[in-house]
Amino acid sequence: MMSTITLGIHGGAGRLGRRITALALADPRFSLRAVVVRHGSDAMGQDVGLLAGAEPVGILAGADPETLIACDVVIDVSSPAAAASLAGLLAKGGAKALVTGTTGWTDAQDETLSRAANDMAILRSGNFSLGVTALVHQVQEAAARLGPDWGVHIHDIHHSAKKDTPSGTALMLADAVRAGWDHSVTPKCLAVGAPLEENPTRGEIIITAERKGQVVGTHDVTFYGAGETLCFTHTAQSRDIFAYGALQAAQWLAGKKARLYTMQEVMSPQD
Ligand SMILES: NC(=O)c1ccc[n+]([C@@H]2O[C@H](COP(=O)([O-])OP(=O)(O)OC[C@H]3O[C@@H](n4cnc5c(N)ncnc54)[C@H](OP(=O)(O)O)[C@@H]3O)[C@@H](O)[C@H]2O)c1
Missing domain, CATH: 3.40.50.720 (NAD(P)-binding Rossmann-like Domain)
Structure with missing residues (x-):
């Protein structure tokens, strides 16, 4: 034992x-x-x-x-x-x-x-959740299959006391996209609360963030292709x-x- x-x-x-x-x-x-x-x-x-x-x-x-x-x-x-x-x-x-x-x-x-x-x-790890760990894997896989002709939007929502923006998880998800594309691109990180004005174009990663209340952590990853979108969401309840x-x-x-x-x-x- x-x-x-x-x-x-x-x-x-x-x-x-x-x-x-x-x-x-x-x-x-x-x-x-x-x-x-x-x-x-x-x-x-x-x-x-x-x-x-x-x-x-x-x-x-x-x-x-x-x-x-x-x-x-x-x-x-x-x-x-x-x-x-x-x-x-x-x-x-x-x-x-x-x-x-x-x-x-x-x-x-x-x-x-x-x-x-x-x-x-x-x-x-910026996120110890087993669900997020699986999500990172799935996002890398999706990016590899779809390729950099797609654009990606990552949205992170956390409680208002969170100190860093974007979240460590949002950065991990951006890394997973880059690894899947096998291509280095710097994500465009918008200020807290700034809305996504335009969908990401091909090969672009945009990260937006919201800080409110007691939210433990929600991450949405949306892949934008020509005429279609693919979305992943993880919500931490505790x-x-x-x-x-x-x-x-x-x-x-x-x-x-x-x-x-x-x-x-x-x-x-x-x-
Ligand atoms: N990986 C994950 O799954 C995950 C999940 C949630 C959060 N996080 C990250 O984990 C960190 C902590 O999160 P949290 O929500 O617990 O934040 P928190 O409530 O602010 O806790 C951080 C603690 O670290 C203490 N600290 C600061 N300097 C220290 C030192 N020199 N020695 C010992 N303790 C020290 C702080 O003390 P004082 O308050 O007295 O300064 C505070 O008690 C953050 O970076 C957060 O983003 C990671």
């Missing part, structure tokens, strides 16, 4: 971090060892079970990321600056594996993550789909060798 995976969570006071903590505490595959919150956060010193809306478990939220180094897998859902700095620290400290779901990375932060993946297994996917990814990544992995690999039929 597989032994329990020791788990650390970085960004444990956030909306997603609390749900990952709650699900991990109820999941026999994992033994939660450390939950790290931002230094100075009100959550520092609180019992992580209570923080996650569950029973107290005797583990207090800390602010020292070094406490995560000894865990089999660390899940990060914080901010891009904090996540990049964590990746560097974990790689230097000899940590084994990092799953990061943080979105909004700059090129320099991306580079820090890629460098850290020389020393440890890292899985990064943040728990991301927490569940993050734990699936953590279990899959435990024990893997150093390199960058994707959520597509977690769901690959070969694995």
Whole structure:
């Protein structure tokens, strides 16, 4: 029988971090060892079970990321600056594996993550949902079959507290289109709330975004051809789909060798 995976969570006071903590505490595959919150956060010193809306478990939220180094897998859902700095620290400290779901990375932060993946297994995904992972695959397949004679519109809708635009998922979907077309094109990203004035022309990718209320996340991808359209939609009804996917990814990544992995690999039929 597989032994329990020791788990650390970085960004444990956030909306997603609390749900990952709650699900991990109820999941026999994992033994939660450390939950790290931002230094100075009100959550520092609180019992992580209570923080996650569950029973107290005797583990207090800390602010020292070094406490995560000894865990089999660390899940990060914080901010891009904090996540990049964590990746560097974990790689230097000899940590084994990092799953990061943080979105909004700059090129320099991306580079820090890629460098850290020389020393440890890292899985990064802007969306841990199993449905979105399947959608990314389907969108790449559709783009490959239809070819760049079609144009693509991606629309992302999220709650009003979301910090980055477009969403990490919208960017992943644009990457899937480009990969399917096998052709590099920079998506045109319109400002939040800006409507799509004209349908995308052949070989064009346009991303629009809406921020409202408590929407967990909806993504529409529409392919425009001559006289026809093809639409895909994914709707997240609960943040728990991301927490569940993050734990699936953590279990899959435990024990893997150093390199960058994707959520597509977690769901690959070969694995
Ligand atoms: N991959 C996915 O499936 C998925 C799904 C949803 C969201 N996300 C992404 O995951 C990230 C978190 O999302 P969220 O909705 O949970 O946001 P959130 O509620 O703002 O949570 C982020 C948390 O990270 C904390 N943090 C910031 N700097 C830190 C540091 N140095 N050390 C430890 N914690 C730190 C923040 O603390 P303070 O509030 O005290 O600053 C906050 O508690 C975002 O990038 C979001 O886009 C990914």
